[in-house]
Amino acid sequence: MIKKIVSKNFDIKDSFKIDVALKNERYSSLASVFEKTPLEITEIITLSGLRGKGGGGASAGCKWSLLDEYSGTKYLVVNADESEPGTFKDRRILSHDPHLLIEGIIATCYAIKSHISYIYVRGEYEEFSDILQIAIDEAYDRDYLGKNAKYLVDIVVHRGAGAYICGEKSALIESLEGNRGYPRLKPNKISPEMFFGDATLVNNVETIASVPYILKNGAKAYRKYGTPDSPGTMLFSVSGNVNTPGIYEVPFGVSMLEYINKLGGGIKGGKKLKAVIPGGASTPVLPADIVKYSSLDYENLRDNGSALGTGGMIVLDEDVCMVKALKNLLRFYHHESCGQCTPCREGTSWSDKILDKFVDKTATQKDLDILRSISISMNGKTICVFAPAASSVIDGFLKHFESEFLECIQ
Amino acid sequence: MSFVFTKKNTLKIQELKKSYPKKKALILPLLWMVQKQDNFISEAAMKKVADITEQSYIHIYGVVTFYTMFRLNKPEKKIIEVCRTLSCELNGSEDIKAYLDYNYSNEYEILEVECMGACSGAPMCTLNGKYMENVTKEELTRVLK
């Protein structure tokens, strides 16, 4: 089931050191990259069907093409803010194969005609961004980066300071510009992000780390794995009530239950599966009977009423109280709302408070009605999709586990 | 009280300026530098950062207060952060937090934080910023002695 493309070097000793990395194929895609035009590189990525691994799943090639019509300085910003609960894959790339990321950045910069890339790493990841920084210094020493390189690319590691919302791409740019991390209003047409007014590509760490394989082996080789609409592989991960939580790279389309049982080692303590939150906390929960026919691709999970998100599954066993689980998640949203939009600031706060009543079993039918109306008020009325995500989390729990909430009503 | 960057940091700032198109982008890196130097961010330091980045003091204050990792006060104790988000809670983070509160709250400041990106090592905590995964009471007792 496992297919290692991005994770190939994870288990190699000292894989983060440049000499080990060089022995294991790192930087080997670049020679052929520079023989092609930037346009040709973008085309290969588009043909490969590579989709963004930061949660949205947008076509990477299409996003890169958006920068074509812009002249002037262009920027590549790599999103290493990784804060979605249940998600811990990007960190492994930073600490175990930073040279793969650097290689991907060089190729991507070449394709979008950028000479500078910022890697925005969440503040908590200090020890891992230190490893990344050492790798970057090594790459400068060996002339993969900097003014003596074949193609000039500079990489700057920019450290965040604790704010989930800075993972949202426009908030991330605001933060990079030295502001509070407030998401921006979206433009009325599809366009790139703007860093100090210049066109900027924001991609997730894993997206960029997938680029070298594709450029070295071709779009077709990548499409050999996965499904027609979700091509390739992903660093899926599993945590919660399983025996062997971790990151296991598999092609899109594998059965979720098989993944959990074979790679996640099954449910801890021989218990039964109750539910799975499929792709980070912001994706609606799926009960075991739907998990049975779910597969790990964008289309299947969308059709089943959830989303693939970051591919970080949180597995809940039969003993988990769903009221308490929702409380945990709403506390997270309450804590992380940036507070710009009234429906989100108030909605996340009140829904969190109302959940306390359910946990204490002092809730009334009215509280359940209010919770539902809060969910409606948070959906589709805010600057970013943080609030709609919180809303869909509430809806998922109420849809599939309503009886547990009713049991808490006086 | 005034704030001065160390010589080493002053040189670093000159280098950093070349890495960004505008000085304003230096705000977060400079605030980190301040916090590394003093262990917190004082009013004087914020004024210094405002000067260097050509921004108002109140803008800098606004930025500092947005991010949970920036501190306006010097911590009196060493800090332990316990992750409380779902995967950690499912694996006993509440017990770990209670254990720490009961036994170590005199010597350590024990905080709860949201998902740290270590869910496969749940329950997890950090000790002075360093990750500890799959923590147990026994291990904590050993490490904190």
Ligand SMILES: Cc1cc2nc3c(=O)[nH]c(=O)nc-3n(C[C@H](O)[C@H](O)[C@H](O)COP(=O)(O)O)c2cc1C
């Ligand atoms: C609330 C919120 C939080 C997000 N957090 C992250 C994150 O931590 N890391 C990430 O790569 N993308 C995150 N995203 C998605 C980014 O906005 C963006 O779509 C992504 O970085 C683009 O890269 P990709 O196309 O390569 O996935 C978040 C989005 C939202 C709405």
Ligand code: SF4
């Ligand atoms: S939806 Fe919430 S997180 Fe997003 S901009 Fe509005 S207040 Fe901020």
